[in-house]
Amino acid sequence: xxxxxxxxxxxxxxxMLLRSARSxxxxxxxxxxxxxxxxxxxxxxxxxxxxxxxxxxxxTRYLRADPRCSLMMGGVATSVNPQTTPRVTVSGVxxxxxxxxxxxxxxxxxxxxxxxxxFGDFATWRIVVEAGALVGGFARAFRFVAAxxxxxxxxxxxxxxxxxGILEHCNRDHPDALAAIAGSPGEWRMVTADVDGFxxxxxxxxxxxxxxxxxxxxxxxxxxxxxxxKAARA
Numbered sequence: 001x002x003x004x005x006x007x008x009x010x011x012x013x014x015x016m017l018l019r020s021a022r023s024x025x026x027x028x029x030x031x032x033x034x035x036x037x038x039x040x041x042x043x044x045x046x047x048x049x050x051x052x053x054x055x056x057x058x059x060t061r062y063l064r065a066d067p068r069c070s071l072m073m074g075g076v077a078t079s080v081n082p083q084t085t086p087r088v089t090v091s092g093v094x095x096x097x098x099x100x101x102x103x104x105x106x107x108x109x110x111x112x113x114x115x116x117x118x119f120g121d122f123a124t125w126r127i128v129v130e131a132g133a134l135v136g137g138f139a140r141a142f143r144f145v146a147a148x149x150x151x152x153x154x155x156x157x158x159x160x161x162x163x164x165g166i167l168e169h170c171n172r173d174h175p176d177a178l179a180a181i182a183g184s185p186g187e188w189r190m191v192t193a194d195v196d197g198f199x200x201x202x203x204x205x206x207x208x209x210x211x212x213x214x215x216x217x218x219x220x221x222x223x224x225x226x227x228x229x230k231a232a233r234a
Contacts, residue, residue: 010134010136010142010144011142011144011148011149013086013088013134013136014088014132014134014142014144014149015047015149015151015196016196016197016210017073017074017075017086017087017088017134018043018047018049018073018088018090018129018149019043019194019196019197019208019210020075020208020210021041021043021073021074022040022041022109022110022206023038023039023040023041023073024038024039024040024041024071024072024073024074025037025038025039025071025072025073026038026039026051026059026069026070026071027069027070027071027072028059028062028063028066028069029062029065029066029068029069030058030062031065035058035059035062037057037058037059039051039053039059039071040052040110040113041071041073041127042105042106042108042109042110044102044105044126045105045151045156045159045160045194045195046150046151046153046156047129047149047150047151048126048127048128048129049071049090049092049126049127049129050097050102050103050105050106050124050125050126050127051094051124051125051126051127052103052106052110052113052117052122052123052124052125053122053123053124053125054119054121054122055121055122055123056121060125063094063125067093067094067095068091068092068093068094069091069092069093069094069127070089070090070091070092071089071090071091071127072087072088072089073087073088074086074087074088075087078137081138083137083138084137084138085137086134086135086136086137087134087135088132088133088134088135089132089133090127090129090130090131090132090133090149091129091130091131091132092127092128092129092130092131093127093128093130094125094126094127095125095126096123096124096125096126097124097125097126098123098124099124102124102126103117103124105192106124108191108192108199108201108206109191109192109199109201109206109208110206111201111203111204111206112204128146129146129149129150130145130146131143131144131145131146132144132148132149151194151195151196151214152195152214152216154216155195155214155215155216155217156194156195158216158217158218159193159194159195159215159216159217159218159221160194162193162217162218162221163192163193163194165218166190166193166218166221167189167190167191167192167193170190170225171189171190174225174229175187175188175189177225177229177232178190178200180229180232180233181200181209181225181228181229181232182200182202182207183232184202186202187202188200188201188202189201189202191206193221195211195214195215195216196210196211196214196215197209197210197211198211209228211224212224212227
């Protein structure tokens with residue numbers, strides 16, 4: 001693993017924004033005219049983005065006619081100037097996916113959506129990132145191709161295979177450590193873990209925590225959690 005200071009690159013910042021985003025602006029094409037709408041993305045282990053969309057929504061009708069789209073997600077402004085807000089825009093092609101595991105992962109970071117996720121008019125859509133652009137703050141712009149943002153495929157597979165055991169172990173044996181990392185008391189649960197970080201949930205509140213650098217296996221995950229727990233308790 002690279003050190004934390006070595007890993008703070010524009011590509012890493014863009015990936016962290018994608019991983020942590022809970023809302024974004026979806027741009028679709030309405031018969032040649034741009035149409036923007038609010039959506040709630042969830043980043044999958046492989047870096048693709050999942051949306052839960054109703055077929056009654058205008059943007060869904062436009063995606064069915066032309067699946068090319070872009071999605072912008074932002075962080076927090078560092079001053080009163082909104083242009084200091086870091087944001088990332090990615091483009092790709094959207095498609096409907098019928099995969100219960102992907103839908104479950106979406107609901108892990110958007111638990112309130114369980115109220116309507118099984119309604120007949122809703123479906124999960126996946127956007128595979130083809131290109132992206134990061135504005136890291138005022139006058140800090142970078143462009144990426146898909147390979148710049150894609151996680152290592154072998155690492156993704158290894159961590160995904162270990163994820164059920166990681167979640168079970170942490171939630172069963174280390175709830176105090178999770179609360180320490182979360183920074184507030186409560187019955188926090190780890191609900192996802194991937195190569196770039198993990199998500200903790202308390203009721204319907206979900207917070208994203210990045211690793212110091214991408215991990216490759218469960219051993220790396222353990223070392224990162226030990227480091228984060230020590231830092232939180234220091």
